[in-house]
Amino acid sequence: MQFMIRARHILVVEDADEDYQTVLESAKHCTAPIDIQRATSGEDCLRLLRDLADRHQALPALVLLDLNTPQNDGREALLLIKQDVRLREIPIVVLSGSANPRDLSFCYANGANAYHVKPVHHALHLLVLQKIFDYWLNNVVSPVEPTYAP
Amino acid sequence: VVISNNTRKSHWPMTSNPPDTSPLPWADALYSIKRHGLSLTNCASEPVQTPGCIQAHGALLVLRMADLTILQASENTAQYLGEKPEDLLGQSAAKVVGARGITRLRVMLQQEPVERSTLYAFTLPARAGVAALDVCVHTTDGFVVVEFEPTGRTGEPKHNDIFSLVKASISRLQTAGSLRDFCQHVAREVRSITSLDRVMVYRFHADQHGEVFAENMREDLPAWLGLHYPEGDIPKPARDIFKRIWIRPLPNAAGPLVEIMPLANPDTGRPLNMTHCALRGASIMYTEYLANMGVAASLTMPILVDGELWGLIACHHYKPTHFSYQVRSACELLAQVTSLQLKAAEHSELLSYQLKLDNVHQQLVRKAASEGDLMALSDSQPSLLDAMDAEGAALFHLDRWWCAGKTPTEVQLDALAAWLDQRPEFDASMRPVFVTDALTRLYPAGAEMASVASGVLAVQISRLRKDLIMWFRPEAIQTVHWAGNPHDKPLVPGPNGQRLSPRGSFALFTESVKQRSRPWSPMEVESALRLQLLIIEMVVSRAERLAEVNLDLTRSNEELDAFAYVASHDLKEPLRGIHRYAHQLLESSQAQDAENRKRVESLMRLTERMDSLLDSLLHFSRVGRTNLEFQAVNLNEVVAEALEMIGVRRAENLCSIDLPRLLPTVLCDRVRVREIFSNLLSNAVKYTGQLCPHIVVGYLEPHEHGAPVLTPVEAGGQTIFYVRDDGIGIARQHFGQVFRMFKRLHGRDEFGGGVGAGLTIVEKLVQRHGGVVWLESNVGAGSTFYFTLPSAQGCSS
Numbered sequence: 001m002q003f004m005i006r007a008r009h010i011l012v013v014e015d016a017d018e019d020y021q022t023v024l025e026s027a028k029h030c031t032a033p034i035d036i037q038r039a040t041s042g043e044d045c046l047r048l049l050r051d052l053a054d055r056h057q058a059l060p061a062l063v064l065l066d067l068n069t070p071q072n073d074g075r076e077a078l079l080l081i082k083q084d085v086r087l088r089e090i091p092i093v094v095l096s097g098s099a100n101p102r103d104l105s106f107c108y109a110n111g112a113n114a115y116h117v118k119p120v121h122h123a124l125h126l127l128v129l130q131k132i133f134d135y136w137l138n139n140v141v142s143p144v145e146p147t148y149a150p
Numbered sequence: 151v152v153i154s155n156n157t158r159k160s161h162w163p164m165t166s167n168p169p170d171t172s173p174l175p176w177a178d179a180l181y182s183i184k185r186h187g188l189s190l191t192n193c194a195s196e197p198v199q200t201p202g203c204i205q206a207h208g209a210l211l212v213l214r215m216a217d218l219t220i221l222q223a224s225e226n227t228a229q230y231l232g233e234k235p236e237d238l239l240g241q242s243a244a245k246v247v248g249a250r251g252i253t254r255l256r257v258m259l260q261q262e263p264v265e266r267s268t269l270y271a272f273t274l275p276a277r278a279g280v281a282a283l284d285v286c287v288h289t290t291d292g293f294v295v296v297e298f299e300p301t302g303r304t305g306e307p308k309h310n311d312i313f314s315l316v317k318a319s320i321s322r323l324q325t326a327g328s329l330r331d332f333c334q335h336v337a338r339e340v341r342s343i344t345s346l347d348r349v350m351v352y353r354f355h356a357d358q359h360g361e362v363f364a365e366n367m368r369e370d371l372p373a374w375l376g377l378h379y380p381e382g383d384i385p386k387p388a389r390d391i392f393k394r395i396w397i398r399p400l401p402n403a404a405g406p407l408v409e410i411m412p413l414a415n416p417d418t419g420r421p422l423n424m425t426h427c428a429l430r431g432a433s434i435m436y437t438e439y440l441a442n443m444g445v446a447a448s449l450t451m452p453i454l455v456d457g458e459l460w461g462l463i464a465c466h467h468y469k470p471t472h473f474s475y476q477v478r479s480a481c482e483l484l485a486q487v488t489s490l491q492l493k494a495a496e497h498s499e500l501l502s503y504q505l506k507l508d509n510v511h512q513q514l515v516r517k518a519a520s521e522g523d524l525m526a527l528s529d530s531q532p533s534l535l536d537a538m539d540a541e542g543a544a545l546f547h548l549d550r551w552w553c554a555g556k557t558p559t560e561v562q563l564d565a566l567a568a569w570l571d572q573r574p575e576f577d578a579s580m581r582p583v584f585v586t587d588a589l590t591r592l593y594p595a596g597a598e599m600a601s602v603a604s605g606v607l608a609v610q611i612s613r614l615r616k617d618l619i620m621w622f623r624p625e626a627i628q629t630v631h632w633a634g635n636p637h638d639k640p641l642v643p644g645p646n647g648q649r650l651s652p653r654g655s656f657a658l659f660t661e662s663v664k665q666r667s668r669p670w671s672p673m674e675v676e677s678a679l680r681l682q683l684l685i686i687e688m689v690v691s692r693a694e695r696l697a698e699v700n701l702d703l704t705r706s707n708e709e710l711d712a713f714a715y716v717a718s719h720d721l722k723e724p725l726r727g728i729h730r731y732a733h734q735l736l737e738s739s740q741a742q743d744a745e746n747r748k749r750v751e752s753l754m755r756l757t758e759r760m761d762s763l764l765d766s767l768l769h770f771s772r773v774g775r776t777n778l779e780f781q782a783v784n785l786n787e788v789v790a791e792a793l794e795m796i797g798v799r800r801a802e803n804l805c806s807i808d809l810p811r812l813l814p815t816v817l818c819d820r821v822r823v824r825e826i827f828s829n830l831l832s833n834a835v836k837y838t839g840q841l842c843p844h845i846v847v848g849y850l851e852p853h854e855h856g857a858p859v860l861t862p863v864e865a866g867g868q869t870i871f872y873v874r875d876d877g878i879g880i881a882r883q884h885f886g887q888v889f890r891m892f893k894r895l896h897g898r899d900e901f902g903g904g905v906g907a908g909l910t911i912v913e914k915l916v917q918r919h920g921g922v923v924w925l926e927s928n929v930g931a932g933s934t935f936y937f938t939l940p941s942a943q944g945c946s947s
Contacts, residue, residue: 016723016727018723018726018727018730018731019723019726019727021730022726022730068720097722097723097726098718098719099765099768100772118722118726119726120722120726120729120757120758120761121729121758121761122726122729122730122732122733122734122754123733125729
């Protein structure tokens with residue numbers, strides 16, 4: 001299937017406003033601007049992605065996924081994304097408050113591309129996010145040639 | 151007078167195998183006891199149904215059915231009927247019984263069931279020189295047999311109404327409780343009707359040997375109750391006759407015999423079948439046998455249950471007597487009623503035994519269920535021994551024997567159980583029961599324990615665990631009182647010599663009961679199987695309950711896991727928020743005073759501390775639940791890794807780590823044991839007043855000298871490891887507290903801080919390895935933390 005990826009575009013699945021603000025704050029410190037879209041639940045995330053796919057629009061270059069979101073849990077979103085042939089190549093980075101080995105092994109077993117624990121320490125939290133952005137948006141080679149927003 | 155072998159009171163001499171080669175002495179003529187009886191060498195060849203003679207207390211005529219002509223007559227007719235036999239033969243019976251008698255006979259022959267069944271016909275009144283006679287009639291082989299006996303009534307009959315007497319006896323029989331009680335009643339009632347010296351109820355066992363089961367006798371006579379007699383004492387021909395007749399009177403055993411004239415029926419040339427004759431002459435064997443015992447008269451009735459000979463009502467009298475037709479009828483009736491009632495009594499006794507066993511079984515299983523173990527079956531009241539009529543019981547459970555009563559030794563039990571395990575009976579899972587009353591015939595090794603275990607009833611409880619229950623019965627010959635053992639009583643030859651002292655077969659008989667126990671009844675086998683089912687049900691229901699509890703535990707473990715998980719996530723989320731706002735506050739508060747900056751900084755530090763507490767809590771909860779992966783682990787490597795983790799290198803001069811000897815290899819979970827060492831080592835490095843702390847890591851083999859003073863008993867047999875420092879030490883009163891969760895003995899930020907979970911986790915990890923942890927310490931002199939791990943069997947260091 002032919003699909004496109006928008007460079008420097010990420011989808012953040014996060015229900016907690018404080019944590020979302022931290023993401024935005026971290027993005028501000030990045031050298032190049034990042035286009036951030038938010039979903040507040042796993043369901044929300046899937047709807048957004050499927051909508052893009054349906055309309056043959058470019059997909060985000062990264063999904064930053066919180067595991068414990070209300071309603072449709074982040075784990076289920078991970079499963080469904082990786083089962084969807086149109087979506088499964090999007091890199092998914094899990095960012096969770098939990099360091100439970102069970103969560104780790106679940107996520108890696110089901111195709112998560114990375115797993116990070118959200119530190120309580122704010123400065124560290126910002127640092128983790130910056131490293132993620134730097135790595136996944138600047139260093140990693142995307143599955144397809146990214147398109148740039150018009 | 152009781153003679154020396156009087157315990158052999160049986161009615162028939164014993165038999166040995168009849169010689170079938172030599173011609174019988176009467177081969178050329180018909181048999182008569184009177185002529186040939188003394189030439190007999192054994193009684194199995196005796197033609198007991200055609201003895202050719204009657205007893206002398208009455209007379210007998212054989213009539214042709216069609217015209218009632220007299221064909222045969224006993225040689226004593228002159229005495230009772232007033233005519234010599236030769237004057238009667240060929241004449242009409244009217245010559246004896248008169249016209250009215252003939253009419254009565256014809257009516258009976260047409261209307262009454264007299265074929266092979268003797269019935270009272272009428273009484274011939276006394277005439278000149280002849281007493282009054284009771285006349286009884288039956289038919290056999292197409293001829294009419296008429297028997298005449300003096301009424302014996304000299305005036306009024308002794309019993310006015312014998313039938314109301316019998317009726318009273320029968321109603322008393324109904325009140326009996328047990329089978330033995332019932333038979334005791336029978337003996338008493340028969341004796342009260344007959345007035346004989348001794349009345350016994352003699353019971354046949356499955357192997358046809360007999361036992362005096364109930365008895366009523368003249369007070370001065372010795373009791374024979376409970377004595378057992380070999381099968382041959384009442385040989386098969388005698389037992390067979392008792393399936394056909396209801397009474398066998400012998401009022402004068404020593405009396406003369408009277409021959410039938412002629413011996414052969416002139417119409418057929420054959421001897422008279424006297425099976426149903428009340429007057430039938432008794433075998434000389436038998437009469438001499440009775441004489442040996444001093445018995446002068448006997449009366450015998452069969453007890454038949456379902457057509458089989460269950461036993462006999464045997465009466466002895468020590469003087470010749472007279473059995474009137476009425477008394478005989480009453481006894482016959484009693485024997486018939488006894489036969490009918492006995493089945494019911496036997497059934498009700500079986501039922502009450504079964505109820506008793508079932509009741510005991512229920513109690514046993516309830517007890518076992520409440521005490522949680524099968525051991526309760528053997529060592530409490532009631533025990534397995536009450537659950538069966540047996541002398542011994544053994545239960546194999548939890549890899550050992552639990553015995554009650556008389557049982558084989560444990561070595562013998564082991565061998566027997568191993569043999570039973572291979573038996574086909576235990577392959578059938580539906581009826582895993584083995585039963586025998588002669589163990590040695592199947593299991594020759596059982597000979598050495600025949601005295602306690604000739605009979606075995608075994609049920610399997612669990613094939614997997616080899617659990618089983620066995621009951622034992624000893625060799626019967628040891629528990630039974632055998633009458634007249636030939637080996638300890640001198641032979642007393644009868645008047646006709648040794649041949650009538652039937653001892654020869656006793657040895658044979660003894661051989662046949664050797665290593666044999668009382669048999670197990672089908673009811674007992676069923677009962678044992680029901681107990682087995684009850685126990686299995688109990689075990690299964692316990693297992694189910696256990697499974698339920700386990701499920702509950704698993705569920706609550708999972709809930710705890712979920713709780714810890716959710717708590718950590720949900721608590722950390724607001725924590726991150728707080729930290730974030732405090733952080734922002736600090737960044738934007740350049741202008742504010744130092745006081746407020748300090749407060750905000752404290753807020754952030756507290757948030758971080760809360761974060762580590764939550765992490766420790768989570769970690770601790772996981773330590774208790776995750777499965778350990780045991781493998782052979784070289785502890786030298788583990789200690790090196792632990793040191794690396796906590797950032798201490800042995801080479802560094804900041805502290806010295808000393809291993810007096812190489813640590814062994816043990817079977818343990820590498821990651822967890824590394825955590826034990828890393829926690830203890832990091833504490834040793836942390837809690838020190840020294841510039842260069844000195845730490846020793848070592849171990850003591852089990853039983854090695856120098857075990858610490860405070861070593862707990864649980865540490866016995868395990869390798870003791872220790873981590874010793876020269877740090878600040880711990881006061882004795884705090885020894886217990888150091889292992890408590892989040893317990894810190896020092897200020898929060900002293901000695902590098904920490905949440906106070908390290909030793910709690912160490913204790914948990916050691917416990918999960920089956921070990922124990924403790925410490926020895928003095929304030930200012932350093933601490934030593936000890937812990938044990940299971941000794942590494944099969945692991946080389």
